[in-house]
Amino acid sequence: MKITEPEVRYVADLANLKLTEPEIARLAKDMDEILTHMDTLSEIDTSAVEPMAQVLYPSEELATLRADQIIPPIGEQAALANAPLAGGGYYKVPKVIER
Amino acid sequence: MSAPASLTSLTIGQVQAGLAARQFSAVELAQAALAYAQAENPKTNAYLRFSPERALAAAERVDRKTGAGENVGPLAGVPIAIKDVIVTKGITTTCGSRLLENYVPPYDATAVVRLEQAGAVILGKTNCDEFAMGSSNENSAFGPVRNPVAPDRVPGGSSGGSAAAVAQGTAVAALGSDTGGSVRQPASFCGVVGVTPTYGRVSRYGLVAFASSLDHIGPFGRTVRDAALLLETMAGRDECDATSAFAPVPSYSAQLDGKVSGLKIGLPREYFEGLASESGDLIHRATNQLKKLGCEVREISLPTTKYAVPCYYIIATAEASSNLARYDGVRYTTRANEDTLSGMYRATRGEGFGAECKRRIMLGTYVLSHGYYDAYYLKAQKVRALIAEDFRKAFAEVDAIVTPVSPSPAFKIGEKIGDPLEMYLSDIYTITGDLAGIPCMSVPCGKTSEGLPVGMQILANHFDETTMFRLADAFEKAGGFAGSN
Numbered sequence: 001m002k003i004t005e006p007e008v009r010y011v012a013d014l015a016n017l018k019l020t021e022p023e024i025a026r027l028a029k030d031m032d033e034i035l036t037h038m039d040t041l042s043e044i045d046t047s048a049v050e051p052m053a054q055v056l057y058p059s060e061e062l063a064t065l066r067a068d069q070i071i072p073p074i075g076e077q078a079a080l081a082n083a084p085l086a087g088g089g090y091y092k093v094p095k096v097i098e099r
Numbered sequence: 100m101s102a103p104a105s106l107t108s109l110t111i112g113q114v115q116a117g118l119a120a121r122q123f124s125a126v127e128l129a130q131a132a133l134a135y136a137q138a139e140n141p142k143t144n145a146y147l148r149f150s151p152e153r154a155l156a157a158a159e160r161v162d163r164k165t166g167a168g169e170n171v172g173p174l175a176g177v178p179i180a181i182k183d184v185i186v187t188k189g190i191t192t193t194c195g196s197r198l199l200e201n202y203v204p205p206y207d208a209t210a211v212v213r214l215e216q217a218g219a220v221i222l223g224k225t226n227c228d229e230f231a232m233g234s235s236n237e238n239s240a241f242g243p244v245r246n247p248v249a250p251d252r253v254p255g256g257s258s259g260g261s262a263a264a265v266a267q268g269t270a271v272a273a274l275g276s277d278t279g280g281s282v283r284q285p286a287s288f289c290g291v292v293g294v295t296p297t298y299g300r301v302s303r304y305g306l307v308a309f310a311s312s313l314d315h316i317g318p319f320g321r322t323v324r325d326a327a328l329l330l331e332t333m334a335g336r337d338e339c340d341a342t343s344a345f346a347p348v349p350s351y352s353a354q355l356d357g358k359v360s361g362l363k364i365g366l367p368r369e370y371f372e373g374l375a376s377e378s379g380d381l382i383h384r385a386t387n388q389l390k391k392l393g394c395e396v397r398e399i400s401l402p403t404t405k406y407a408v409p410c411y412y413i414i415a416t417a418e419a420s421s422n423l424a425r426y427d428g429v430r431y432t433t434r435a436n437e438d439t440l441s442g443m444y445r446a447t448r449g450e451g452f453g454a455e456c457k458r459r460i461m462l463g464t465y466v467l468s469h470g471y472y473d474a475y476y477l478k479a480q481k482v483r484a485l486i487a488e489d490f491r492k493a494f495a496e497v498d499a500i501v502t503p504v505s506p507s508p509a510f511k512i513g514e515k516i517g518d519p520l521e522m523y524l525s526d527i528y529t530i531t532g533d534l535a536g537i538p539c540m541s542v543p544c545g546k547t548s549e550g551l552p553v554g555m556q557i558l559a560n561h562f563d564e565t566t567m568f569r570l571a572d573a574f575e576k577a578g579g580f581a582g583s584n
Contacts, residue, residue: 016441
């Protein structure tokens with residue numbers, strides 16, 4: 001077993017994901033299979049390999065610096081238009097600090 | 100004047116010719132295309148919504164310019180569809196997710212801006228797997244897409260709606276996104292052309308992020324030339340995406356001369372083991388056709404191929420778990436009512452995401468978590484370097500690589516959805532190009548005895564889309580799309 005149900009609950013907690021009991025059971029099974037398959041990577045010796053952190057291939061740079069122009073931002077109203085709850089120019093969330 | 104009789108097989112060249120000869124106006128074409136697409140859509144569920152006001156406004160601009168004798172742009176009046184993971188200002192963009200059911204973006208993706216500036220007419224937004232995660236389009240919160248060629252089968256995924264719209268004739272061309280094959284695999288399943296350009300070739304600004312080091316916007320068309328035209332219009336540096344490349348954009352479409360004699364083609368032996376026989380036969384027939392065109396075809400080896408699936412699903416899920424953290428109930432329309440902040444986060448995400456997104460968030464969080472990072476994520480980044488190195492060595496010997504797109508043609512709706520690992524393994528031939536960041540595309544190369552389309556993949560060196568398109572175009576002109584010799 002690569003992963004147990006208590007471990008699934010722990011990872012769900014890290015991911016801020018509320019799961020139902022059937023979802024936890026299903027994920028334990030699926031993740032166990034997938035992680036077992038992922039373990040095939042241990043077959044390859046990568047001790048002398050640098051991790052690939054950059055995908056972008058080098059190309060001629062035309063202009064790294066842009067002109068110092070003022071571009072109007074989208075504005076508070078448009079930025080908050082998709083908020084489930086907003087007010088006074090802010091996103092609103094459930095109370096975090098009790099006084 | 101009247102709109103063309105057959106919208107279903109229209110190419111960009113035919114739209115340009117029709118407008119130039121005043122056979123129809125852009126508004127007439129847009130109206131006819133919208134009416135046809137809306138009437139036909141229930142057969143496939145390819146579109147999630149239509150954007151008639153925006154389409155007609157764009158068409159009116161084209162007609163006004165035509166009337167004034169101004170340059171109308173290379174895509175003037177061309178009806179296109181946009182995958183619903185690419186944001187469109189004022190048009191709901193759901194990413195196939197309940198979480199974003201009511202999300203109306205305040206801006207346009209750069210690719211969308213550039214296509215509209217060139218005269219394109221956006222008919223609507225297309226269905227896809229939730230947040231582009233899937234290989235069958237069955238993970239959409241708004242129902243699966245049916246393959247227009249075989250309605251009991253999937254169109255492929257995740258850009259299933261865009262591929263289906265182009266195949267069905269409800270759009271002349273379309274935009275999709277590709278992270279592990281999400282343009283090429285549906286293109287092969289539906290029998291159209293689908294292109295994944297070099298990483299950074301097209302700005303990702305406005306493409307809702309899935310796995311940022313793997314995400315690409317790519318075009319679908321019915322011909323190689325149409326796909327090339329869309330790509331050359333969208334490509335190029337964009338200040339809004341720091342990873343967009345500075346490399347100059349050649350006119351791909353101007354270089355399609357059909358001459359590929361002497362081009363060196365590699366067939367990687369690892370891609371032909373365990374291939375479903377009919378698909379394999381069609382690919383072999385296609386490579387014979389390339390030989391007849393004068394290409395030098397030789398076997399090559401890409402030895403790290405067998406590790407590509409685990410490598411990809413570690414990196415892609417790790418990046419996805421970070422990118423999807425933003426759907427927290429604070430900014431993007433949907434919130435579960437809970438008394439505490441953390442309870443609200445957890446319930447919003449638990450109720451909002453579908454099963455596949457949850458599975459990938461969980462896998463990604465696991466592989467990045469304390470104690471597992473080195474064994475999974477760092478290891479995968481090293482294997483990714485080996486996969487890129489395989490291609491670097493291969494392109495020292497050959498100009499292009501030809502492979503299958505998918506181990507099998509379109510499967511039945513429901514056939515694989517219960518087995519996520521099997522679904523992941525079917526991505527084997529398409530994920531390597533994304534991991535290496537090189538350009539790749541799918542072109543039709545015939546149909547199985549059941550009439551299901553099969554795609555041939557062409558991969559080229561980074562920023563060498565020109566060679567890829569020239570080979571694909573020569574194959575198309577030689578009748579290769581029909582699978583005839």
